[in-house]
Amino acid sequence: MTNQQDFRGWLIVAALSGAVGASALLVARAEPQWLNRGPASARSPSLDLRALMHIDPRLICFAQTHQFPVELAEPCGIAVADDGTLYVVGDQRLVILTTEGTITQRVPLEGRPTCVGVSGPSQVLPRRVYIGFAARVDVLDSSGNLVASWRDLGQDALVTSIASGPEHVYVADAANRVILRCDFEGKVLARLGAADALHDAHQFVVPSAHFDVAVGPDKLILVANPGARRIEAFSPDGTLESYWGSSSSQVEGFFGCCNPAHFAVLPDGTFVTSEKGVFRVKVYGAGGEFQGVVAGPAQLGIMAGELGSNESPGLATFDVAADRQGRVLLLDARECCVRIFERNRATHGEKS
Amino acid sequence: MPDDFSTSDRRQFLTSSLRVAGALTAAATGGFLAGRRGSASETRWQIDPNKCIACSRCASACVLDESAVKAVQCFDMCGYCDICTGYFDPTYLRIDTAAENQMCPTNAVIRTFVEEKAGQRFYEYTIDSQLCIGCGKCVKGCALMNGSLYLQIMHDRCVNCNECAIGVSCPTQAISRVSAERPYRAKRLAGILMRQKAERFNESAARTFVDHSSEP
Numbered sequence: 001m002t003n004q005q006d007f008r009g010w011l012i013v014a015a016l017s018g019a020v021g022a023s024a025l026l027v028a029r030a031e032p033q034w035l036n037r038g039p040a041s042a043r044s045p046s047l048d049l050r051a052l053m054h055i056d057p058r059l060i061c062f063a064q065t066h067q068f069p070v071e072l073a074e075p076c077g078i079a080v081a082d083d084g085t086l087y088v089v090g091d092q093r094l095v096i097l098t099t100e101g102t103i104t105q106r107v108p109l110e111g112r113p114t115c116v117g118v119s120g121p122s123q124v125l126p127r128r129v130y131i132g133f134a135a136r137v138d139v140l141d142s143s144g145n146l147v148a149s150w151r152d153l154g155q156d157a158l159v160t161s162i163a164s165g166p167e168h169v170y171v172a173d174a175a176n177r178v179i180l181r182c183d184f185e186g187k188v189l190a191r192l193g194a195a196d197a198l199h200d201a202h203q204f205v206v207p208s209a210h211f212d213v214a215v216g217p218d219k220l221i222l223v224a225n226p227g228a229r230r231i232e233a234f235s236p237d238g239t240l241e242s243y244w245g246s247s248s249s250q251v252e253g254f255f256g257c258c259n260p261a262h263f264a265v266l267p268d269g270t271f272v273t274s275e276k277g278v279f280r281v282k283v284y285g286a287g288g289e290f291q292g293v294v295a296g297p298a299q300l301g302i303m304a305g306e307l308g309s310n311e312s313p314g315l316a317t318f319d320v321a322a323d324r325q326g327r328v329l330l331l332d333a334r335e336c337c338v339r340i341f342e343r344n345r346a347t348h349g350e351k352s
Numbered sequence: 353m354p355d356d357f358s359t360s361d362r363r364q365f366l367t368s369s370l371r372v373a374g375a376l377t378a379a380a381t382g383g384f385l386a387g388r389r390g391s392a393s394e395t396r397w398q399i400d401p402n403k404c405i406a407c408s409r410c411a412s413a414c415v416l417d418e419s420a421v422k423a424v425q426c427f428d429m430c431g432y433c434d435i436c437t438g439y440f441d442p443t444y445l446r447i448d449t450a451a452e453n454q455m456c457p458t459n460a461v462i463r464t465f466v467e468e469k470a471g472q473r474f475y476e477y478t479i480d481s482q483l484c485i486g487c488g489k490c491v492k493g494c495a496l497m498n499g500s501l502y503l504q505i506m507h508d509r510c511v512n513c514n515e516c517a518i519g520v521s522c523p524t525q526a527i528s529r530v531s532a533e534r535p536y537r538a539k540r541l542a543g544i545l546m547r548q549k550a551e552r553f554n555e556s557a558a559r560t561f562v563d564h565s566s567e568p
Contacts, residue, residue: 045408045411045457045485045487045489046407046408046487046489047406047442047455047489047492047493049442049492049496051442051443052442202470203469203470203471204470205469205470205471205472207431207432207433207497207498208431208497208498227431227433227470227472228470228471228472229435247435249442249443249444255437255496256433256435256437256496256497257431257433257434257435257436257437257497257498258431258433258497258498276496276497277437277496277497278496307496308406308492308493308495308496309405309495
């Protein structure tokens with residue numbers, strides 16, 4: 001009798017245990033919200049950046065056609081002239097290359113350059129090369145001879161980009177978060193974005209030393225406002241005409257605190273942007289609509305483990321330029337080379 | 353016994369007591385400070401932030417239950433950004449402080465609103481060292497942008513083992529001994545900025561930072 005009762009007891013315990021175990025299994029499989037405070041990856045003590053590496057191959061609308069070295073250890077700026085001549089700065093040197101990548105000239109510079117710009121053939125002073133330094137701009141002729149040095153740009157200026165327009169030269173000063181409108185002698189005529197006690201002046205948000213400026217085909221001044229994750233268009237008198245861009249970790253938007261780091265404008269008004277941190281080069285229509293990707297980290301040979309690296313290339317950015325043929329010229333600061341991308345014919349056909 | 357003798361003894365006793373207490377306090381303070389800061393010949397373990405890759409081994413390899421490694425912030429390098437990649441998970445759903453949007457597994461990064469300027473909201477990011485486990489996840493995220501966050505061994509926690517267990521497991525040999533008088537190491541850029549501040553503006557906080565930092 002006692003044995004029978006014991007057996008029944010064990011049976012009940014076994015049945016209950018089975019039921020409880022099965023319930024727990026079902027609950028665990030259902031992954032209810034209270035079990036996880038967030039996605040597993042988000043709460044993990046190690047950061048997984050593989051999601052940022054992945055770019056849908058269908059979005060890639062450009063292909064690399066050329067690559068050539070620039071013979072600089074730390075290249076930082078690229079510009080292309082109307083005839084296709086390339087100007088690359090880095091270390092303490094300007095390197096002039098042909099479209100095919102043959103180096104024709106190496107010009108020593110006084111100090112470490114930060115950026116380079118070149119004027120077009122129809123401008124008042126054609127084929128002038130403007131090289132930015134921490135607080136000055138050197139002007140060279142197309143052969144690399146020093147013509148002028150602009151040193152009166154303001155206190156603690158940090159020149160990060162130079163764009164030549166038909167009537168003025170625009171200099172981006174990241175330290176003071178202003179775009180300087182200069183005449184061809186280097187005299188500062190206006191400061192776009194300067195704090196104004198009387199008027200509610202437009203201001204730029206520049207959290208790091210990446211602040212780019214360009215002149216569009218319609219002669220508007222185009223400025224990357226990195227802290228706002230926008231590209232803004234101003235009339236020559238400094239009036240904000242339009243802007244576009246949004247912040248997102250998705251490929252359509254600009255990543256993180258401050259992007260795009262660099263941008264260029266193709267002859268048809270299309271924008272090419274280069275982002276720091278995630279190494280994405282993308283194209284947007286003239287109105288800012290996302291068109292596709294030129295290259296992502298995988299196309300640039302960057303491994304997932306290198307994203308967020310404390311040293312270069314973690315903090316390196318890739319400057320970008322666009323030539324008259326609509327090609328994208330990317331200065332790969334990691335491999336110290338220029339990569340040329342051309343639009344895929346199929347994609348181009350679809351677009352046109 | 354006459355009263356004047358009694359008064360004299362009391363005074364003597366009180367004076368002697370104060371002298372002994374003062375000497376003991378001075379000795380205790382001196383000993384404590386010497387123990388805390390160490391002498392020039394003594395050394396402490398420290399991470400070189402320029403070599404650190406924020407691999408998260410600091411969180412688990414330390415002999416202490418709660419690692420002696422903590423994240424620190426160099427505010428002079430920080431952009432006070434609204435979207436901080438050291439705070440928000442790369443796959444954040446919304447720009448707010450909800451736990452699912454935060455990157456830190458222990459919510460140790462504190463986001464505080466500072467001001468609204470030029471149409472943007474600016475925030476200060478500080479580390480709650482009580483919650484920080486030294487995993488370096490925020491450090492790696494921040495390195496995508498400005499790189500103002502970095503890891504340091506905190507000497508109020510470190511027991512200064514003969515052989516640092518984190519140092520043994522560090523894949524980049526970022527941990528080495530530094531002078532106990534300068535037991536912290538700055539990031540290269542942070543060091544430059546702080547030295548400039550100390551020399552040009554004579555800021556006391558910058559001078560303290562420079563005084564306690566070893567050259568990388």
